Amino acid sequence: MPDPVRVVPIVAPNPGPFTLEGTNTWIVGENPALVIDPGPALESHVKAVHARAGRIEAILLTHHHADHDFAARALSEASGALVLAFDPRNGERRLQDGSSVTAGSVRLIAVHTPGHTNDHAAFLEPESRALFTGDAVLGRGTSVIDPPEGDLELYVRSLRRMLALEPEALHPGHGPVVPDARAKLLEYLAHRELRERQVLAALEEGPQSTEALVRRIYRDYPKDLHAAAGRTVLAHLLKLANDGRVAREGAEPEARFVLLHQRATTEG
Ligand SMILES: [Zn+2]
Secondary structure (H helix, E strand, O other), rough: OOOOOOEEEEOOOOOOOOOOEEEEEEEOOOOOOEEOOEEEEEEEEHHHHHHHHHHEEEEEEOOOOHHHHHHHHHHHHHHHEEEEOOOOOOOOEEEOOOOOOEOEEEEEEEEEOOOOOOOOOOEEEEEOOOEEEEEOOOOOOOOOOOOOOOHHHHHHHHHHHHHHHHOEEEOOOOOEOOOOOHHHHHHHHHHHHHHHHHHHHHHHHOOHHHHHHHHHHHOOOOHHHHHHHHHHHHHHHHHHHHHOOOOEEEOOOOOOEEEEHHHHHHHH
16 A cells, blocks of 8 residues: 555635635645645735645646635745636636646646636545635535536535546545545535525416525525525526526516426416
8 A cells, every 4th residue: 555645635724605714725745845825815825825735836726716726826836836727717727528748656637627716626645535625616505606617516416426427535625534434425415405496486376586585595694694695505506597497587687587398387
């Protein structure tokens, strides 16, 4: 048996409602190491990551959100390591689906997992089957799917794809390691299916605005979550519209959504 791969999280000091304890920067392997998501542009964090990582072969980005990628330039300049991303925007080298990135005896395989963002990637370490999930799966709570950047249909497909990889533990971009990857991915899929059923059930009673759907579906949740919930409900509505099951009536902010089979029975 080869020695287990070193996997160390460094939590960035950017806690918040969406970042949980802060962004997890993952150091994989040793001398040289790979770094996944250098995190926000905080000097103390860049220093902590560099000190712990030692020699860095490459810096990999799960996606272009500030809390994951803003430190890429500083860490790259400090370490001399290349930055790799699915959608290069700041001089990064392009990753493809299935690309292997090697550092010493450690290898990571890039898996395109769009949904949270279109450029989102997860990284599989094939020996331990650890999967680094960025913002596609969090250690706690659910991932934000905020249209139009977020796409729920692609996201659900990506969850199924990650499940098919048969990962062991999930190493998320925020929150603790998830030891049972399969259970968490199934929970995430079930959660989205439940929300879709709730949206459809509410629309059975007639056309409704996103706000009305949120008030109904999230009535047991604190009001300060309702704005974020509205984005999630909109993501469901856009997916259902794309599936031909729901249509939008009117323009924002007065837009309402209607079930298509209901319209067929009342109008024709
Ligand atoms: Zn993100």
